[in-house]
Amino acid sequence: MRILYVITRSDVMGGASVHLLDLASGVQEAGHEVLIVVGGHGIFIERAKERRLTCVSVNNLVRPLSIISDFRCYLELKRIVSAWKPDLIHAHSSKAGIIGRLVAKALSIPCVFTAHGWAFTEGVSASRRFLYRWIERSVANLANKIITVSNYDRSLALRSGVGNADLIVTIHNGMPSVEENSAHKAPSEITRLIMVARFDAPKDHAFLVCALSSLTRNDWTMEFVGDGPTMPQVKQLVTDLNLEDKIFFPGACSDVFDRLSRSDVFCLISNWEGLPLTVLEAMRSGLPVIASGVGGVPEAVEQQKTGFLVAKHDHDGLVSALSTLIGSRELRSDMGIKGKSRFFSDFTFELMLQRTITVYSEVTKV
Known part of the structure; x- marks a missing residue:
């Protein structure tokens, strides 16, 4: 054919x-x-x-x-x-x-x-x-x-x-499928959050930054992988909120799999979606997911089983989900394992x- x-x-x-x-x-x-x-x-x-x-x-x-x-x-x-x-x-x-x-x-x-x-x-x-x-x-x-x-x-x-x-x-x-990374994740008291997405509609990096600024705990870092037209505004927001030592912008990267392997929680905050591949990549890597419950995302992420689905523009709900996963290594591990199993059965x-x-x-x- x-x-x-x-x-x-x-x-x-x-x-x-x-x-x-x-x-x-x-x-x-x-x-x-x-x-x-x-x-x-x-x-x-x-x-x-x-x-x-x-x-x-x-x-x-x-x-x-x-x-x-x-x-x-x-x-x-x-x-x-x-x-x-x-x-x-x-x-x-x-x-x-x-x-x-x-x-x-x-x-x-x-x-x-x-x-x-x-x-x-x-x-x-x-x-x-x-x-x-x-x-x-x-x-x-x-x-x-x-x-x-x-x-x-x-x-x-x-x-x-x-x-x-x-x-x-x-x-x-x-x-x-990808070859498993044989290197074990180094234990850390810091929870490493990551979002892999282009800085452009429909993604809402700024909303996630504002939620991170509302956390009462400090044991986390955030990595925004990607580039795009809205990146300067998001960087300025991070500066305005004095979060430069917590939030990092490596740009578009070719080593996304390795970065996911080194992370603890995957985030994807959006105003609308189809079925984002980055969520599936995160599940494949055994990461719990915090994502906006829009479009087809709920068909991949099971609420409170493989991650947390947050309503669009729900600031308090996003802060709560972030705080919950940052605060529990056991919950992160359990959700990550279930998400990985779901990936291999359905995606x-x-x-x-x-x-x-x-x-x-x-x-x-x-």
Whole structure:
């Protein structure tokens, strides 16, 4: 089978980008031919080459809505698809999902679209929700199948009139297994907290900083791994709250697994989510999770079993969860063990790959 993937952005490595690279690698290793089309020239292309994946850049595939750029992108993608002649197009991210489905329909090629969290989800501005809900309703049936990464997103689509129950299927995100770190974590009286996330919407680093500043205890440190446009404001907030000796900003790192292995608690505070891969990475590493109970997060994190789910903008609830886990090594260990077990039963890459290839076979009749 020849499968053409399309995704909007090459300049950042978000969850959708990591998901697509993992998926394309797995599909290629399973014996299928793969081509990835992406907008621009950025780090995504470098990562694709490292995995020996063929990647083509298109200049007019950009994130903002633009009638001229979007039409040019449609023509450019149509030329690429016509030349390569895939058996299936699998589109990821909102803009690529729209244009990819239009091209697939025009060329009578089966198409799958994965929604990594809807652009009309709760937490997004009302005007944006209205616009993207209308767009997604209009193009939903151009796909042979829509994959959502959480049951939350599937239910949201159906409630919003996007597609129907037969069209939309949930396939939870999965992460590849990694070789266990043989080095034992050095015992410490300091609880090491970590959040791995881009400094940009929908993440809310500032809210977490404010909660940390309200803790009555001092036996903790916080590491924010990632970069992005809101980092300067968060750094300034840390300075204003006199927390420079407690909160650290290593930037975007290539050793995330090792950093998770050295940590004690994983945090992810967000205004909206699909099903974040970083939560699954943390569970894979045996960490208890404190996360906002938004989107598909509650489908991974079991409340008071593998971590704590905190309501959006619940300052006191977040402070309480932080204090509870910082104060109990035994609870951290118990939740981490249960979270790791849940990862290996429900969120492995192999499970996700198998389910996705089954969808490919259904829509192509192969």
